[in-house]
Amino acid sequence: MTHTRALDGDALEALLRRAAALEGVPHFLERVVAPMLRQIGDEWHAGKLNPAQEHLASATVQYVLEEITRAAAPANHAPGILITTPAGERHQMGAALAGATAAAAGWRVTYLGPDLPAADIARAAIDVGVRAVAISTVYAESPAHVIAELKALRAALPPAITVVAGGAGAIAISAELGRDGIQVVRDLAELRASLEGITIGE
Secondary structure (H helix, E strand, O other): OHHHHOOOHHHHHHHHHHHHHHHOHHHHHHHHHHHHHHHHHHHHHOOOOOHHHHHHHHHHHHHHHHHHHHHOOOOOOOOEEEEEOEOOOOOOHHHHHHHHHHHHOOOEEEEOOOOEOHHHHHHHHHHHOOOEEEEEOOOOOOHHHHHHHHHHHHHHOOOOOEEEEEOHHHHHOHHHHHHOOOEEEOOHHHHHHHHHHHHHOO
16 A cells, blocks of 8 residues: 555544545545555555554544544434444454444444454443344454354344444455344445345334
């Protein structure tokens, strides 16, 4: 990512803000941020970005995503969504993207950060009173562990709370998750469609 390496954090942040203003938030997330994050990951794995460069770019993107989420002003009656990653999953950029997408769609977002056990996620979702739980899993070192965690989450939640999973780790086990009543989304457009379907069904 040559252009990212040449920028400091402030310059990258300014670039992202301009892109968000020009594109509008939904298109900005899909057309700018999601591809940028994939490129950052690919170039880091290829050794084209050193850890400091990767951390700077990722932290700047996450700051902008969190700001978009905070800036959204959902209506008082807006449905709530809780967003996190399962136990063992520390990659949280996908969850931050999901949070910004849900906020832009008018949802009230509760973001818990990464790496939480199913029981804690379920307890928080019930306490907050959300309509949906979104789980991001990018890299599943043990797919069986992720399946078990999400199955336990689904079982611990009332049927009225929809569970949505996204990220490469979730897509790889989509058949298993689907059998447990968990919706798997392949991109941000599918996430938006899923959230719209939940509100229409209310």
